[in-house]
Amino acid sequence: xxxxxxxxxxxxxxxxxxxxxxxxxxxxxxxxxxxxxxxxxxxxxxxxxxxxxxxxxxxxxxxxxxxxxxxxxxxxxxxxxxxxxxxxxxxxxxxxxxxxxxxxxxxxxxxxxxxxxxxxxxxxxxxxxxxxxxxxxxxxxxxxxxxxxxxxxxxxxxxxxxxxxxxxxxxxxxxxxxxxxxxxxxxxxxxxxxxxxxxxxxxxxx
Amino acid sequence: xxxxxxxxxxxxxxxxxxxxxxxxxxxxxxxxxxxxxxxxxxxxxxxxxxxxxxxxxxxxxxxxxxxxxxxxxxxxxxxxxxxxxxxxxxxxxxxxxxxxxxxxxxxxxxxxxxxxxxxxxxxxxxxxxxxxxxxxxxxxxxxxxxxxxxxxxxxxxxxxxxxxxxxxxxxxxxxxxxxxxxxxxxxxxxxxxxxxxxxxxxxxxx
Amino acid sequence: xxxxxxxxxxxxxxxxxxxxxxxxxxxxxxxxxxxxxxxxxxxxxxxxxxxxxxxxxxxxxxxxxxxxxxxxxxxxxxxxxxxxxxxxxxxxxxxxxxxxxxxxxxxxxxxxxxxxxxxxxxxxxxxxxxxxxxxxxxxxxxxxxxxxxxxxxxxxxxxxxxxxxxxxxxxxxxxxxxxxxxxxxxxxxxxxxxxxxxxxxxxxxx
Amino acid sequence: xxxxxxxxxxxxxxxxxxxxxxxxxxxxxxxxxxxxxxxxxxxxxxxxxxxxxxxxxxxxxxxxxxxxxxxxxxxxxxxxxxxxxxxxxxxxxxxxxxxxxxxxxxxxxxxxxxxxxxxxxxxxxxxxxxxxxxxxxxxxxxxxxxxxxxxxxxxxxxxxxxxxxxxxxxxxxxxxxxxxxxxxxxxxxxxxxxxxxxxxxxxxxx
Numbered sequence: 001x002x003x004x005x006x007x008x009x010x011x012x013x014x015x016x017x018x019x020x021x022x023x024x025x026x027x028x029x030x031x032x033x034x035x036x037x038x039x040x041x042x043x044x045x046x047x048x049x050x051x052x053x054x055x056x057x058x059x060x061x062x063x064x065x066x067x068x069x070x071x072x073x074x075x076x077x078x079x080x081x082x083x084x085x086x087x088x089x090x091x092x093x094x095x096x097x098x099x100x101x102x103x104x105x106x107x108x109x110x111x112x113x114x115x116x117x118x119x120x121x122x123x124x125x126x127x128x129x130x131x132x133x134x135x136x137x138x139x140x141x142x143x144x145x146x147x148x149x150x151x152x153x154x155x156x157x158x159x160x161x162x163x164x165x166x167x168x169x170x171x172x173x174x175x176x177x178x179x180x181x182x183x184x185x186x187x188x189x190x191x192x193x194x195x196x197x198x199x200x201x202x203x204x205x206x
Numbered sequence: 207x208x209x210x211x212x213x214x215x216x217x218x219x220x221x222x223x224x225x226x227x228x229x230x231x232x233x234x235x236x237x238x239x240x241x242x243x244x245x246x247x248x249x250x251x252x253x254x255x256x257x258x259x260x261x262x263x264x265x266x267x268x269x270x271x272x273x274x275x276x277x278x279x280x281x282x283x284x285x286x287x288x289x290x291x292x293x294x295x296x297x298x299x300x301x302x303x304x305x306x307x308x309x310x311x312x313x314x315x316x317x318x319x320x321x322x323x324x325x326x327x328x329x330x331x332x333x334x335x336x337x338x339x340x341x342x343x344x345x346x347x348x349x350x351x352x353x354x355x356x357x358x359x360x361x362x363x364x365x366x367x368x369x370x371x372x373x374x375x376x377x378x379x380x381x382x383x384x385x386x387x388x389x390x391x392x393x394x395x396x397x398x399x400x401x402x403x404x405x406x407x408x409x410x411x412x
Numbered sequence: 413x414x415x416x417x418x419x420x421x422x423x424x425x426x427x428x429x430x431x432x433x434x435x436x437x438x439x440x441x442x443x444x445x446x447x448x449x450x451x452x453x454x455x456x457x458x459x460x461x462x463x464x465x466x467x468x469x470x471x472x473x474x475x476x477x478x479x480x481x482x483x484x485x486x487x488x489x490x491x492x493x494x495x496x497x498x499x500x501x502x503x504x505x506x507x508x509x510x511x512x513x514x515x516x517x518x519x520x521x522x523x524x525x526x527x528x529x530x531x532x533x534x535x536x537x538x539x540x541x542x543x544x545x546x547x548x549x550x551x552x553x554x555x556x557x558x559x560x561x562x563x564x565x566x567x568x569x570x571x572x573x574x575x576x577x578x579x580x581x582x583x584x585x586x587x588x589x590x591x592x593x594x595x596x597x598x599x600x601x602x603x604x605x606x607x608x609x610x611x612x613x614x615x616x617x618x
Numbered sequence: 619x620x621x622x623x624x625x626x627x628x629x630x631x632x633x634x635x636x637x638x639x640x641x642x643x644x645x646x647x648x649x650x651x652x653x654x655x656x657x658x659x660x661x662x663x664x665x666x667x668x669x670x671x672x673x674x675x676x677x678x679x680x681x682x683x684x685x686x687x688x689x690x691x692x693x694x695x696x697x698x699x700x701x702x703x704x705x706x707x708x709x710x711x712x713x714x715x716x717x718x719x720x721x722x723x724x725x726x727x728x729x730x731x732x733x734x735x736x737x738x739x740x741x742x743x744x745x746x747x748x749x750x751x752x753x754x755x756x757x758x759x760x761x762x763x764x765x766x767x768x769x770x771x772x773x774x775x776x777x778x779x780x781x782x783x784x785x786x787x788x789x790x791x792x793x794x795x796x797x798x799x800x801x802x803x804x805x806x807x808x809x810x811x812x813x814x815x816x817x818x819x820x821x822x823x824x
Contacts, residue, residue, distance in 0.1 A: 014634060014690055016220060021642025024227025025437075028235065028303040029646065061303075065296040069289075072220055083687075090683040097646040097679075222426060230433025231643075234441065234509040267509075271502040275495075278426055428632060436639025440647065440715040473715075477708045481701075484632055 015081050015089060022093045023068040026100060030060050033104035052110035055191055056125075060103040062194030067096055067132065069197075070163075077154040078143070085149060088139045095132040102128050106187065118183035125190060126175025133168030140164060221287050221295060228299045229274040232306060236266050239310035258316035261397055262331075266309040268400030273302055273338065275403075276369075283360040284349070291355060294345045301338040308334050312393065324389035331396060332381025339374030346370060427493050427501060434505045435480040438512060442472050445516035464522035467603055468537075472515040474606030479508055479544065481609075482575075489566040490555070497561060500554050504547040507540060514540050518599065530595035537602060538587025545580030552576060633699050633707060640711045641686040644718060648678050651722035670728035673809055674743075678721040680812030685714055685750065687815075688781075695772040696761070703767060706757045713750040720746050724805065736801035743808060744793025751786030758782060 034053055071092075078085075102125035109121035140159040143149060147156050170193060178186025240259055277298070284291075308331035315327035346365040349355060353362050376399060384392025446465055483504075490497075514537035521533035552571040555561060559568050582605060590598025652671055689710075696703075720743035727739035758777040761767060765774050788811060796804025 014638065014694075017223065017635065017638045018642050018686060018690075020220065020223045020227055021638055022646050024224050025231055025643055025646040026649075027299070028228050028231040029650065031232075031304055031306050032235065032238070032650070034304075034307045057304075058300075061300055065299075068224060069292055069296075072224075072292075076220075086687055086690075090687075093645070093683075094676075094679055098649055098652075098675075100649050101652045223429065226426065226429045226433055230430050231437055233505070234434050234437040237438075237510055237512050238441065238444070240510075240513045263510075264506075267506055268502075271505075274430060275498055275502075278430075278498075282426075429635065432632065432635045432639055436636050437643055439711070440640050440643040443644075443716055443718050444647065444650070446716075446719045469716075470712075473712055474708075477711075480636060481704055481708075484636075484704075488632075 015086065016075050019071060019075075019089065019093060020068075022097050023064060023071065026097045027061060027064040027068070029100050030057055030064075030103060033057070033100055033107055050107075050111065052187070053107040055187060056103050056106040056110075059187070059190040059194070060099050062191070063129070064096060064099055066194040066197045070136075074139070074143075074159070077151045077158055078149055079151045080149045082146070082149065084142055084146070085139075088135070088142050092132070092135040092139055095128060095135045098128055098131075110183075110187075115183060119179050122178030122183045122186040122190070123175050126171045126178065126186065129171030129190075129193075130168050130175070133164045133166075133171065136164035136167065137161060221292065222281050225277060225281075225295065225299060226274075228303050229270060229277065232303045233267055233270040233274070235306050236263055236270075236309060239263070239306055239313055256313075256317065258393070259313040261393060262309050262312040262316075265393070265396040265400070266305050268397070269335070270302060270305055272400040272403045276342075280345070280349075280365070283357045283364055284355055285357045286355050288352070288355065290348055290352070291345075294341070294348050298338070298341040298345055301334060301341045304334055304337075316389075316393075321389060325385050328384030328389045328392040328396070329381045332377045332384060332392065335377030335396070335399075336374050336381070339370045339372075339377065342370035342373065343367060427498065428487050431483060431487075431501065431505060432480075434509050435476060435483065438509045439473055439476040439480070441512050442469055442476075442515060445469070445512055445519055462519075462523065464599070465519040467599060468515050468518040468522075471599070471602040471606070472511050474603070475541070476508060476511055478606040478609045482548075486551070486555075486571070489563045489570055490561055491563045492561050494558070494561065496554055496558070497551075500547070500551045504544070504551055507544040507547045510540055510543075522595075522599075527595060531591050534590030534595045534598040534602075535587050538583045538590060538598065541583030541602070541605075542580050542587070545576045545578075545583065548576035548579065549573060633704065634693050637689060637693075637707065637711060638686075640715050641682060641689065644715045645679055645682040645686070647718050648675055648682075648721060651675070651718055651725055668725075668729065670805070671725040673805060674721050674724040674728070677805070677808040677812070678717050680809070681747070682714060682717055684812040684815045688754075692757070692761075692777070695769045695776055696767055697769045698767050700764070700767065702760055702764070703757075706753070706760050710750070710753040710757055713746060713753045716746055716749075728801075728805075733801060737797050740796030740801045740804040740808070741793045744789045744796065744804065747789030747808070747811075748786050748793070751782045751784075751789065754782035754785065755779060 034050070034057060102121070105124050106118075106121040109117040113121070140161055143159045144156040150156055150158070170189075174186045174189040174193075177189070240256070240263060308327070311330050312324075312327040315323040319327070346367055349365045350362040356362055356364070376395075380392045380395040380399075383395070446462070446469060514533070517536050518530075518533040521529040525533070552573055555571045556568040562568055562570070582601075586598045586601040586605075589601070652668070652675060720739070723742050724736075724739040727735040731739070758779055761777045762774040768774055768776070788807075792804045792807040792811075795807070
């Protein structure tokens with residue numbers, strides 16, 4: 001390995017710092033989308049009435065939190081970074097940092113929109129979820145064919161494509177349900193999705 | 207301890223980086239909730255008239271600052287991180303990053319709302335404060351039954367449940383006072399709460 | 413020095429990470445205060461017409477940048493952190509993270525306000541600048557009487573009170589000029605202030 | 619090298635942390651500029667209709683991402699930091715953190731503005747892109763005449779002025795095309811620009 005090349009495969013610490021920044025900002029910006037109801041004497045009622053905003057907030061918070069935990073796990077197995085990995089990571093961060101947008105769209109559509117609007121909103125959210133699945137697929141596929149980037153103890157088989165595929169298909173199904181059957185069910189799936197991940201980690205953790 | 211397990215108990219540095227990000231963003235986002243009064247010739251008067259916004263801002267800033275200091279102290283005693291700890295930490299960060307919302311609700315209710323609105327707003331703030339107490343309870347309880355995650359010099363007795371319980375009960379009482387007696391008193395309690403913590407730290411610091 | 417005490421005087425790295433977060437967020441949030449003019453055929457004219465917003469943005473950006481550089485310099489001389497230092501640092505961060513508010517107030521007042529409004533706005537900015545001077549005074553005074561926190565090679569004389577006092581008095585004078593003479597002059601002072609600091613650093617840097 | 623001087627040439631890690639903060643915040647704040655359409659029964663249509671916002675978002679995201687990768691590469695070659703470098707870095711961060719503003723201006727102008735408005739908006743974006751080129755030129759020129767700041771293995775020839783000049787000229791040409799010929803073409807150039815960089819890195823990476 002030449003010195004120039006070893007330099008380019010530089011340590012992943014600054015990539016993690018940048019990624020942590022994007023994750024933590026995206027997860028914290030979500031709160032800005034919680035609209036403050038116009039103040040009238042039914043203020044408490046209006047606050048409670050925004051429950052869909054809160055559900056969407058929790059779903060998006062959980063989702064970004066799960067993605068961060070996945071990112072944390074993956075990068076703890078990476079020992080070097082090259083330009084191709086940086087770019088795939090950037091695409092992944094794009095799918096993370098855009099999450100506040102469909103979250104706000106859902107909150108807005110459920111507050112004042114018709115059921116058609118709500119269906120459109122959950123589809124928007126599902127598309128972002130699917131894009132996240134695709135970004136993880138790109139990242140994992142890249143790592144599998146570049147074993148020099150991976151910690152030798154780990155091996156490329158660690159980056160199983162099953163999980164990103166489940167994410168991709170899962171959000172796709174949720175979007176279809178939201179569009180053809182019921183936006184409410186889709187919203188419930190968005191909320192439950194991150195929790196499933198917790199269960200899986202726990203059972204795997206033993 | 208297997209190698210796989212020792213890896214999962216990986217160092218807490220990246221968790222701290224992510225948490226620091228959330229804390230610092232939440233505390234800085236608070237400023238966005240300070241509304242700029244419509245510009246008329248009474249601009250200075252209007253600026254001063256927003257004093258409740260400033261009180262709420264200071265209370266929330268102090269509160270997040272205190273929470274960060276607590277987080278800093280706790281994680282300096284943690285030597286390893288597992289999935290269960292990551293999740294409890296995420297719940298804790300949720301209660302931190304949502305703080306700008308009830309802060310904005312208070313500012314809005316005190317600027318243009320009736321006393322009923324103000325009571326609802328301080329209850330919303332108190333609920334978030336109570337949720338923070340619950341999140342700390344979950345974290346401390348978890349650490350007490352997983353001593354392998356804790357620095358051996360420290361011991362699990364370090365994570366006393368008294369403080370989170372005081373937070374939980376304190377915000378509960380403040381909420382009740384705000385709802386049944388006076389929103390102003392509740393707001394004063396929110397402001398004083400972080401200061402009490404300073405006094406305690408100082409006296410303990412000797 | 414007991415072990416308990418040596419632990420409390422823990423390394424300053426996480427404090428710096430949290431502070432860096434607040435500085436970098438505050439300096440980046442400033443951009444949100446740049447209002448987008450309503451779109452009409454005089455869009456370019458309107459964009460240019462917002463020049464006071466841009467001046468205020470540059471002044472605030474330069475000011476937070478200078479504060480960060482000062483923070484960077486000071487903490488490179490600190491070897492340990494205790495609760496008292498954490499609190500003074502938090503007060504300092506408060507004066508940093510609030511900067512976007514008076515910046516927005518200035519932009520708003522100069523766009524649509526009378527000269528009285530503008531005077532009020534520059535006074536608000538000056539008050540925050542003075543608060544920053546006070547926060548630095550508190551921090552430096554604390555370090556001077558707690559030499560154990562300071563790098564032994566440095567010595568407490570490094571933390572001269574002259575600079576915070578100049579900041580305090582300088583923003584005070586700018587505020588008085590803005591209120592009694594001309595808001596425009598005050599704004600110019602706000603813009604030049606950080607540049608003066610650059611000149612001083614350069615000449616000192618040799 | 620005196621001890622005082624060696625201290626001032628302190629390690630670049632905290633500068634990178636602060637810079638990473640600004641980059642990650644700026645890239646994540648972009649999402650706040652994605653406007654949520656008013657909710658009516660044509661919600662999905664309206665969402666899709668905002669495609670120019672999405673293009674502008676992608677262009678700005680890619681552009682900040684590329685800038686971060688460049689910053690990452692450059693600072694991995696820097697071994698020490700002095701005041702002059704700090705200032706040039708601050709100017710560079712200014713051109714990064716201001717990007718959300720022209721991005722929002724473009725989104726706004728293409729949503730509701732005339733072609734003249736759109737031309738003005740792409741010029742604003744191009745000006746920021748050119749400012750970024752100038753900031754890189756300042757930084758590289760400084761590094762070339764201060765070889766003590768640079769990693770000895772690297773040598774100042776590493777900081778070729780070609781790239782910043784291409785950025786400067788490229789955005790200049792895009793702005794002229796946007797103003798005199800077609801805003802749409804300018805927007806397409808803004809989107810393609812970061813992609814070109816990817817191709818170049820890949821071919822160089824071998």
